[in-house]
Amino acid sequence: MILLLIYPSMIFSLFHNSVTLLVHAQYKRHDVVVLAPSWKQELLSSNPLDFWLHPSNPALPVDIRVPFPSLQSVKVFLESHHIEYSILLEDLQVDKSTSLMQMVNNQRRERGTGNFNYGAYHPLESIYAALDDLAAEYPSLVSKQEIGKSYEKRPMYILKFSTGGTNRPAIWLDAGIHSREWITQATALWTAQKIASEYGNNPSITSLLNRMDIFLLVVTNPDGYAFTHTNNRMWRKTRSKNSGSLCIGVDPNRNWDAGFGGPGASTNPCSESYHGPSANSEVEVKNVVNFIKSHGKIKAFLTLHSYSQLLLFPFGYKCTNPADYNELDTVGKAAASALASLYGTTYKVGTICSTIYQASGGSIDWSYDYGIKYSFAFELRDTGRYGFLLPASQIIPTAEETWLGLLKIMEHVRDNQS
Amino acid sequence: MQRRSAARLGPLLLLLLLPVAWGAGPEPPRAAGELQVSSRLAGQAARVALHYLNYRLGSPSALRALGQVRKATVKTIPGIGHKYYLQFTTEDYKSSQNVGTCLATVLYLKRKPRPAVNINCTYTKDQKQTREDDYSFYKKLRQQTKPITGNDIPDSYGHIEPALEPAWALAVAGSSYLMWEKSTENLGYFMAQVKNVKQWITKDDSIDFDYLVILHEIPTQEMISCHLRVIWTPGHPLKVKYFCLSENQQSESEEGSGTESGSTNGIFNEEEANF
Numbered sequence: 167m168i169l170l171l172i173y174p175s176m177i178f179s180l181f182h183n184s185v186t187l188l189v190h191a192q193y194k195r196h197d198v199v200v201l202a203p204s205w206k207q208e209l210l211s212s213n214p215l216d217f218w219l220h221p222s223n224p225a226l227p228v229d230i231r232v233p234f235p236s237l238q239s240v241k242v243f244l245e246s247h248h249i250e251y252s253i254l255l256e257d258l259q260v261d262k263s264t265s266l267m268q269m270v271n272n273q274r275r276e277r278g279t280g281n282f283n284y285g286a287y288h289p290l291e292s293i294y295a296a297l298d299d300l301a302a303e304y305p306s307l308v309s310k311q312e313i314g315k316s317y318e319k320r321p322m323y324i325l326k327f328s329t330g331g332t333n334r335p336a337i338w339l340d341a342g343i344h345s346r347e348w349i350t351q352a353t354a355l356w357t358a359q360k361i362a363s364e365y366g367n368n369p370s371i372t373s374l375l376n377r378m379d380i381f382l383l384v385v386t387n388p389d390g391y392a393f394t395h396t397n398n399r400m401w402r403k404t405r406s407k408n409s410g411s412l413c414i415g416v417d418p419n420r421n422w423d424a425g426f427g428g429p430g431a432s433t434n435p436c437s438e439s440y441h442g443p444s445a446n447s448e449v450e451v452k453n454v455v456n457f458i459k460s461h462g463k464i465k466a467f468l469t470l471h472s473y474s475q476l477l478l479f480p481f482g483y484k485c486t487n488p489a490d491y492n493e494l495d496t497v498g499k500a501a502a503s504a505l506a507s508l509y510g511t512t513y514k515v516g517t518i519c520s521t522i523y524q525a526s527g528g529s530i531d532w533s534y535d536y537g538i539k540y541s542f543a544f545e546l547r548d549t550g551r552y553g554f555l556l557p558a559s560q561i562i563p564t565a566e567e568t569w570l571g572l573l574k575i576m577e578h579v580r581d582n583q584s
Numbered sequence: 585m586q587r588r589s590a591a592r593l594g595p596l597l598l599l600l601l602l603p604v605a606w607g608a609g610p611e612p613p614r615a616a617g618e619l620q621v622s623s624r625l626a627g628q629a630a631r632v633a634l635h636y637l638n639y640r641l642g643s644p645s646a647l648r649a650l651g652q653v654r655k656a657t658v659k660t661i662p663g664i665g666h667k668y669y670l671q672f673t674t675e676d677y678k679s680s681q682n683v684g685t686c687l688a689t690v691l692y693l694k695r696k697p698r699p700a701v702n703i704n705c706t707y708t709k710d711q712k713q714t715r716e717d718d719y720s721f722y723k724k725l726r727q728q729t730k731p732i733t734g735n736d737i738p739d740s741y742g743h744i745e746p747a748l749e750p751a752w753a754l755a756v757a758g759s760s761y762l763m764w765e766k767s768t769e770n771l772g773y774f775m776a777q778v779k780n781v782k783q784w785i786t787k788d789d790s791i792d793f794d795y796l797v798i799l800h801e802i803p804t805q806e807m808i809s810c811h812l813r814v815i816w817t818p819g820h821p822l823k824v825k826y827f828c829l830s831e832n833q834q835s836e837s838e839e840g841s842g843t844e845s846g847s848t849n850g851i852f853n854e855e856e857a858n859f
Binding site: 287 | 631742802
């Protein structure tokens with residue numbers, strides 16, 4: 167049995183209906199066992215395909231354009247040769263082939279190490295490859311850990327930024343809990359690179375990392391993220407099956423053990439804010455909770471969402487102020503001010519309930535009630551023009567300004583953590 | 585600057601008096617029953633007012649987005665509903681440049697389907713320019729022999745094909761009607777994406793588009809699909825027909841022709857400082 171671990175990325179097109187399917191698959195750098203190069207010939211002989219990329223090295227990914235009528239037979243071929251693939255996008259217009267080409271070019275660009283385009287949106291596999299690259303580029307600072315698997319068994323990877331010590335107090339930052347909020351995963355990835363490159367250069371982050379660790383979860387909801395690439399760009403929830411319902415998924419930010427099942431969350435599995443059958447029913451949430459609890463010394467819990475340009479602190483499940491309201495409000499306002507200093511982007515600061523809406527089962531309410539005082543949620547750009555579909559040109563400006571806000575909070579944590 | 589008829593003198597006078605009432609000095613005493621509004625509800629109400637304005641102006645080149653809410657109070661009118669009093673800045677929808685300030689009231693009625701809006705704004709953009717911009721892309725659209733079609737505007741990456749920008753802008757204007765109608769005190773909307781657009785070539789001088797738009801509903805987070813038909817001739821009220829599909833709700837449909845009640849004094853091309 168030949169186990170091929172090359173994952174070609176393939177583009178299927180439906181010419182007569184001007185629909186294109188983009189199929190992307192992960193290229194693994196190790197454990198590659200190469201099939202005889204003739205598999206391409208074999209594939210070609212029975213299907214009218216168009217190879218976009220003709221790599222000289224058979225270990226490199228391949229782009230193939232396949233007419234829709236051939237899709238079935240190509241799939242069968244790949245499966246029988248144990249070539250894994252996953253559908254990335256469907257129902258693209260051929261006349262949008264420019265953005266399609268851009269994305270393909272992006273993938274080609276980023277396959278080279280050190281060439282990752284942080285100013286673009288990437289599929290899950292590319293993000294995971296970038297995490298590996300960062301750990302490889304900054305081995306004394308950055309390491310990658312798996313904190314568990316998603317519902318569909320995708321790994322959940324965190325990056326640990328540490329200059330040593332044993333179980334130092336730490337800051338937690340996560341993104342992408344709602345998969346359609348693409349600016350958050352992109353911002354988190356840029357931030358990872360920023361932290362790594364700033365250590366030793368920026369006195370503030372250097373002193374912070376000399377005393378504390380940072381844990382960064384770039385893709386909190388990988389199943390949802392993959393789904394936004396393959397099926398529905400506007401998917402928000404997890405991809406778990408709901409018993410007794412045809413509707414899939416739970417809102418992972420209504421699933422935490424904080425006022426669970428209260429106002430602002432739905433009991434309907436078909437709803438975008440369905441809280442799930444019970445608190446922590448979603449494995450993605452459980453994995454984070456387990457990590458935080460077993461670490462024992464997390465001093466700040468920061469999470470990224472989009473959109474609305476808000477900096478929020480507890481509570482959401484109840485409309486009363488937290489005991490630390492004054493301090494959190496002060497820190498929040500300082501962070502928003504720092505953020506605005508770069509490009510003038512204004513953020514409102516306040517509790518979840520008064521600023522956005524009452525919502526139970528949210529992550530920062532849980533972390534705060536658990537004892538992590540510095541619990542903040544960012545709602546990143548914009549305020550509704552593009553919403554979830556924020557242009558890629560705004561990724562780096564958003565990440566740059568958000569960084570200033572994050573740093574402000576982290577500095578306060580560094581200087582005040584007990 | 586647009587000329588006001590004698591019948592609109594009342595609101596004009598009110599406008600002239602407003603700098604006195606709205607903060608030219610220390611905080612004026614609030615009328616009985618007026619409450620400070622949370623930023624969430626204030627923003628929501630301001631957006632409703634802007635949906636109404638964008639729809640009534642029916643000008644794709646003069647679309648406005650919410651800037652900052654400066655003042656917001658609410659009054660309960662027993663048996664009728666809640667009336668919001670708002671002052672907010674606005675930005676050009678495309679460029680995000682500040683383009684003026686609005687004063688608005690938004691009355692959420694218990695019994696009627698949509699909020700009643702009164703809105704007056706300054707406008708610092710050159711009106712002649714926006715009229716010309718409207719006319720130039722109207723001409724471009726009229727010159728189409730092949731109807732414009734498109735999907736996913738913006739696409740997943742936030743990109744809008746330049747050739748589809750006018751169609752997108754018209755979708756924003758048309759969706760404004762739809763979002764104004766659907767908005768309640770607690771439910772707000774954003775136009776998330778144009779899923780599909782198809783132009784109908786007409787024999788008269790109107791521009792005619794069929795859309796499938798996706799609205800983002802707050803705070804439910806639902807994505808609502810609506811079919812939208814927009815018929816536009818520059819300088820005329822926008823004609824909008826829609827029906828929305830939702831898994832959890834029955835479909836609703838409405839038709840708008842620019843004759844709905846509510847008021848806007850249009851735009852004053854005044855300097856910001858004179859307001």
